Amino acid sequence: xxxxxxxxxxxxxxxxxxxxxxxxxxxxxxxxxxxxxxxxxxxxxxxxxxxxxxxxxxxxxxxxxxxxxxxxxxxxxxxxxxxxxxxxxxxxxxxxxxxxxxxxxxxxxxxxxxxxxxxxxxxxxxxxxxxxxxxxxxxxxxxxxxxxxxxxxxxxxxxxxxxxxxxxxxxxxxxxxxxxxxxxxxxxxxxxxxxxxxxxxxxxxxxxxxxxxxxxxxxxxxxxxxxxxxxxxxxxxxxxxxxxxxxxxxxxxxxxxxxxxxxxxxxxxxxxxxxxxxxxxxxxxxxxxxxxxxxxxxxxxxxxxxxxxxxxxxxxxxxxxxxxxxxxxxxxxxxxxxxxxxxxxxxxxxxxxxxxxxxxxxxxxxxxxxxxxxxxxxxxxxxxxxxxxxxxxxxxxxxxxxxxxxxxxxxxxxxxxxxxxxxxxxxxxxxxxxxxxxxxxxxxxxxxxxxxxxxxxxxxxxxxxxxxxxxxxxxxxxxxxxxxxxxxxxxxxxxxxxxxxxxxxxxxxxxxxxxxxxxxxxxxxxxxxxxxxxxxxxxxxxxxxxxxxxxxxxxxxxxxxxxxxxxxxxxxxxxxxxxxxxxxxxxxxxxxxxxxxxxxxxxxxxxxxxxxxxxxxxxxxxxxxxxxxxxxxxxxxxxxxxxxxxxxxxxxxxxxxxxxxxxxxxxxxxxxxxxxxxxxxxxxxxxxxxxxxxxxxxxxxxxxxxxxxxxxxxxxxxxxxxxxxxxx
Amino acid sequence: xxxxxxxxxxxxxxxxxxxxxxxxxxxxxxxxxxxxxxxxxxxxxxxxxxxxxxxxxxxxxxxxxxxxxxxxxxxxxxxxxxxxxxxxxxxxxxxxxxxxxxxxxxxxxxxxxxxxxxxxxxxxxxxxxxxxxxxxxxxxxxxxxxxxxxxxxxxxxxxxxxxxxxxxxxxxxxxxxxxxxxxxxxxxxxxxxxxxxxxxxxxxxxxxxxxxxxxxxxxxxxxxxxxxxxxxxxxxxxxxx
Numbered sequence: 021x022x023x024x025x026x027x028x029x030x031x032x033x034x035x036x037x038x039x040x041x042x043x044x045x046x047x048x049x050x051x052x053x054x055x056x057x058x059x060x061x062x063x064x065x066x067x068x069x070x071x072x073x074x075x076x077x078x079x080x081x082x083x084x085x086x087x088x089x090x091x092x093x094x095x096x097x098x099x100x101x102x103x104x105x106x107x108x109x110x111x112x113x114x115x116x117x118x119x120x121x122x123x124x125x126x127x128x129x130x131x132x133x134x135x136x137x138x139x140x141x142x143x144x145x146x147x148x149x150x151x152x153x154x155x156x157x158x159x160x161x162x163x164x165x166x167x168x169x170x171x172x173x174x175x176x177x178x179x180x181x182x183x184x185x186x187x188x189x190x191x192x193x194x195x196x197x198x199x200x201x202x203x204x205x206x207x208x209x210x211x212x213x214x215x216x217x218x219x220x221x222x223x224x225x226x227x228x229x230x231x232x233x234x235x236x237x238x239x240x241x242x243x244x245x246x247x248x249x250x251x252x253x254x255x256x257x258x259x260x261x262x263x264x265x266x267x268x269x270x271x272x273x274x275x276x277x278x279x280x281x282x283x284x285x286x287x288x289x290x291x292x293x294x295x296x297x298x299x300x301x302x303x304x305x306x307x308x309x310x311x312x313x314x315x316x317x318x319x320x321x322x323x324x325x326x327x328x329x330x331x332x333x334x335x336x337x338x339x340x341x342x343x344x345x346x347x348x349x350x351x352x353x354x355x356x357x358x359x360x361x362x363x364x365x366x367x368x369x370x371x372x373x374x375x376x377x378x379x380x381x382x383x384x385x386x387x388x389x390x391x392x393x394x395x396x397x398x399x400x401x402x403x404x405x406x407x408x409x410x411x412x413x414x415x416x417x418x419x420x421x422x423x424x425x426x427x428x429x430x431x432x433x434x435x436x437x438x439x440x441x442x443x444x445x446x447x448x449x450x451x452x453x454x455x456x457x458x459x460x461x462x463x464x465x466x467x468x469x470x471x472x473x474x475x476x477x478x479x480x481x482x483x484x485x486x487x488x489x490x491x492x493x494x495x496x497x498x499x500x501x502x503x504x505x506x507x508x509x510x511x512x513x514x515x516x517x518x519x520x521x522x523x524x525x526x527x528x529x530x531x532x533x534x535x536x537x538x539x540x541x542x543x544x545x546x547x548x549x550x551x552x553x554x555x556x557x558x559x560x561x562x563x564x565x566x567x568x569x570x571x572x573x574x575x576x577x578x579x580x581x582x583x584x585x586x587x588x589x590x591x592x593x594x595x596x597x598x599x600x601x602x603x604x605x606x607x608x609x610x611x612x613x614x615x616x617x618x619x620x621x622x623x624x625x626x627x628x629x630x631x632x633x634x635x636x637x638x639x640x641x642x643x644x645x646x647x648x649x650x651x652x653x654x655x656x657x658x659x660x661x662x663x664x665x666x667x668x669x670x671x672x673x674x675x676x677x678x679x680x681x682x683x684x685x686x687x688x689x690x691x692x693x694x695x696x697x698x699x700x701x702x703x704x705x706x707x708x709x710x711x712x713x714x715x716x717x718x719x720x721x722x723x724x725x726x727x728x729x730x731x732x733x734x735x736x737x738x739x740x741x742x743x744x745x746x747x748x
Numbered sequence: 749x750x751x752x753x754x755x756x757x758x759x760x761x762x763x764x765x766x767x768x769x770x771x772x773x774x775x776x777x778x779x780x781x782x783x784x785x786x787x788x789x790x791x792x793x794x795x796x797x798x799x800x801x802x803x804x805x806x807x808x809x810x811x812x813x814x815x816x817x818x819x820x821x822x823x824x825x826x827x828x829x830x831x832x833x834x835x836x837x838x839x840x841x842x843x844x845x846x847x848x849x850x851x852x853x854x855x856x857x858x859x860x861x862x863x864x865x866x867x868x869x870x871x872x873x874x875x876x877x878x879x880x881x882x883x884x885x886x887x888x889x890x891x892x893x894x895x896x897x898x899x900x901x902x903x904x905x906x907x908x909x910x911x912x913x914x915x916x917x918x919x920x921x922x923x924x925x926x927x928x929x930x931x932x933x934x935x936x937x938x939x940x941x942x943x944x945x946x947x948x949x950x951x952x953x954x955x956x957x958x959x960x961x962x963x964x965x966x967x968x969x970x971x972x973x974x975x976x977x978x979x980x981x982x983x984x985x986x987x988x989x
Contacts, residue, residue: 081891085797088804088894092921095807099814099917 028312031057032196033203034374041135055131055148056189060197079127080186086124087179090117094176114166114173121175125159128182145330147365153334154361154687155181161354172351181362181691188695195702196375203382206308214245214296217289230296238288244277247299248290255286262300264388264641266713280304307390311381316394318662319373325670326366333364333677340681355687359680363690364673368698372665375701379708380658387714388641389651396637399621400652401659404601406550407593409615410561410571412608413625413645415537419449419519421456425509426531432462434531438489438523439464441478449519450478452535453489477521487525500524506532517567537571542646542716544575549649551576553656560589560605560615590618606648607636623648650714658708665701672697752926755907758964759930762903762957790889795932797893802904802928803921805897809912810920813838817915835915836972842913843969846961849906853958906961913968 028034030050041052052058059076093113096102102109132155135148158178165173213224217237227245230236235251238244244257250271259281260266268284271277277290280301296302315323337360344353377394384391391397411417426434439457442450443464457464467487470480477490479498488498492510495502502510502522510520510532518534547557558579561568568582581592589605589612596603597620605612605619608626613635616622622635626642640647676693679685685693817835897904907927911920 075885077895078885078887078891081797081894082887084894085800085890088800092800092804092807095811095917096921099811101918 028207028309029053029057031061031193033207033312034196034378054189054193055135055186056191056193057196058131058193059186059190060193083124083128083179083186084183086120087128087183090120090124090176090179093117110171111166111169117173117175118163118166121159121162121179124179125155125182128179128186129155132182132185145334147326147330150330150333150337150361150365151181151185154337154358157354158358158687161351165351170351172349174351174355177355177358177687180688181358184688184691184695185362185365188691188698191695192371192698192702195699195706196371198706203308203312203378206305206382206385207312212243212245215239227296227302230292232292232294234292236290236292238277238283238290240283240285240287242283243301244279244281244283244288244290246290246292246296247279247294248277248292250275250277250288251291252289253287255288256284257281258284260388260713261304261386262388262641264644264647264714265716266387304385304388304390307392308381308385311391311393311396312378314393314395316373316377316398318398318666319377319394322369322373322666326369329364329366329369333361336364336677336681337361344683352683356680356683359683359685359687359690360677362687363676363680363685363694365694366669366673368669368672368694368701369666371698371701372669373662375705376658376661376665376708379705380654383654383708383711384638384651387647387650388644389647390639392637396621397655397658398662399602400604400638400655402602403555403604403621403652405556405558405596405603407558407560407596407603407605407619408547408577409589409605409607409612410559410563410568411537413540413606414543414559414571414575415539417608418538419452419535420538421452421533422518422536423513423534424531425506425534427503427506428528429530431531432460434523434533435460436462436465437467437482437487437525438521438531438533440467440482441470441480441487441489444470444480445472445478447472449521449535453521453533482525485526487523489521489523492520492522495522495524495529498524500527500529502529515566517564517570537567539571539574540643540645546645546648547575547577550652553649553652555652556601560584560592562586562589586612586615589615593619604638606645646716647714654708654711657711661705661708665704668704669697669701752922754960754964755910755923755926756930758957758960759907759927760933761930761953761960762927763931763934763953789886793886794889794893794896797890797895798897799893799925799928799932801894801897802907802924805904805908806911806920806922806924806927807917808920809908810914810917810923813842813912813915813920814917835913838915839913839968839972841972842909843965843967843972845909846906846965846968848965849902849909850958850960850962850965852902853954853961903957903961906965910964910968913971 029052031052034053041055041058043050043052043058050058050061052061059080094117097113102113129152132148132151135146136152139146140149155178158174158181162173162175162178165171212227214227214230214236215238216223216225216230217235222237230246236246236248240255250273252273254270254272256268257271257277258266258268259278261280261282262278269281271288276293277283277288278301279296279299337357340360341353341357344356374394377397380397381391381394408414424431424434435453435457439454439462442453444467445451454464465482465487467480467482470478472478473490473494476494476497477488479486479488479490479494481487486498488494488500492502492507500522506529510522513532513534514520518536521533521535522529523531523533550557556579557577558581559568559572559577560581561571562584563582565580565582568580572578572580584592593603593605593615602620604621604623605616606623606625607613607616608624616624617635621637623638623640624636625640625645638651640651676685676690680690813835816838904927907924911923914920914923
């Protein structure tokens, strides 16, 4: 288990605050964020042979039995049933209530007493101290009243408050676990077992023990535990957790499967190709666990408020009793004080932020988006400016031929000769040429004596005459002549930011090929979607201004800053930041790590290692730029829910506190409303899991057209950029 | 008194309906190998727990009804008749609810039951409770009975509605006490009876219970709708018992 493992609740997977409780249940170390989770967990895992769960339920059942009898009798008392002729019964009934209340108090109150005691020994006062104090006072007063023969006894209040608190926290914890159900598979991966198929015998082994070459069996409905190749069986898998896109992918013998993908409909035997603990899936799970166990700023704030509020409430409770006891009998004043303590119990406040952020993190992770911590969601939701790096982010970083200007030769001949040379080269531009030739089914012309001249080009011989492809300078070195019109074309293309390859043979330059970086097909739609979300989109790039402007025009970015060194990019981010705007920076994560780290939210596409290096705070799946608007929507919704939760929790507590101090709110009612308030937060937070899955913005179409977008013979200038986009 | 006898009878008839769900629990409680006395004790404790839950709900419903009824007409002694407007409205609501529940016993209005059944982890809880039964602890049956009392059951809801319509905590308590006691015989004997009773008879019991609830619902509705001095309304009013 990772180091963060100790900080998540065993039941609801929420981070455990300072008040975490540890129990050993059935020989297993469990930690819980609250008492409710402790109960709910035991109920959930409870089996008859397991003593803990049964014992817990018996205790509650008996506690409830006693409490209900107390309440029953008390309600009859209030209704005046034992008035008049039956009044002689009263002292006996009081004694009976005492007899019921004492075990009920011990049974139901024990966890609260214990927590108060443990925390008090460490010099802390927690919310359970409020309950203990209030309930204890009501009980003690009632005991005296019973002995003195007074009529005002509040055993019902004391036990009922305990009962409702227990019940409320149980219901809340059950709801929370239901809400966090989505997180379970994400957290389970590390402890997950794979079914090892070995000569017909199947054994369960932890995923981390799986070594390459082992064969595991994956049943329908299970997650594929390892990366591997199918050796037997046919099925469909859903790789949403890796690619972000939820669709069925057919798998048969020989198909590769990714760890973490869901096997949908048929049993598979998979030969493992990598160590079980080294998959991206395992990495996702680790990062989710880490993200959950870090507290967001707003959560820390809420926790601090809770910490401060407990002593304040204690004082307020005391003051309330003191104030009211001047005008009304002491027992009534005490009851009002109890209501104050109960109603101010800040359970809901502690729940407001973590539930929404946890759900948000889990929601993103299930679509392959990894978040570093809860604070990232908050920052992402409040982002105003989103800056893009160009190469590798908006573009694929793989150039392709977008135009060929030729003179005295056909395009096919140009490509055939150039490809004959370039196929011997590993250069990125060279690959674009061979790809273009291959795409048009042009057979390269055999060339001999090929020599690459670094930084200039490549030359060789075909049929006895020299052939060359490379820069203009290279052509001059070789003494090839260049027609002025072609030279003019080449110069204008270079000025516009294209890469240009001259192709020449027989002592003369025959063609100029212009190459451009390939735009990601979904880049434009993504930028548009981001705009619709009200974000300001800017392009920060180290490329030359013409190229940057052209790409920007293609995707629809107006704000372009080109020719920036990494330092200058950081300065640009700092300028936005200085204007109190939260800036997100999107990069490929390979060469712009420091810049991403400098942004408020560094977003890397497809490079999860950045998460570990803390340069990026959000990592999108590979080729997952399109998912960014959705991720921002999720973050915003989570943030909205967190805020509304906090407002509700604080607002409710304040209003209820005022009502209680005014003596309007009955303690039992206060406890009931308290529990329902927590439940409301759970339901509100659950809205987060209703966000639909991300959908590709538009059909990606042809990913990277290798065909030149235009081919012109002779000379002429025509803008080609727009055409390239429209095809994308 | 006759009023409570009717409810007792309805509880008795209705308890044949219980055989389906709660009877399973009672059977699971089963025979204790330590002897007949221990077995009897376990079943008695279980039913006491159940009865307590019912009575608690009855008192609460009665008190709630009282609160609703007395929140109107307060401070005006002339209006403070047993059947003022609020109480009439309460009776109408409870009566309608009971009629709906009663019809359910005849297989009508099934969807309503589904609405009622939506809860937090209800099935998990029920399963866990069932496991509770195999616990050796003496207190387990009582705890189980308490939880059992709160499991969703249209029969119980119907009588809680009836309890609320009486608009007093004592009468509410008595309604649920009578109902709960009515379910005692069948549930106590469940171990043997469950097997002996043919499905046909069980179905008849359910219909009988449905009829009782339907009639009670109509009477309760009548208490709300009919003029003050109506003979029928008074004949079955809890005050006359």
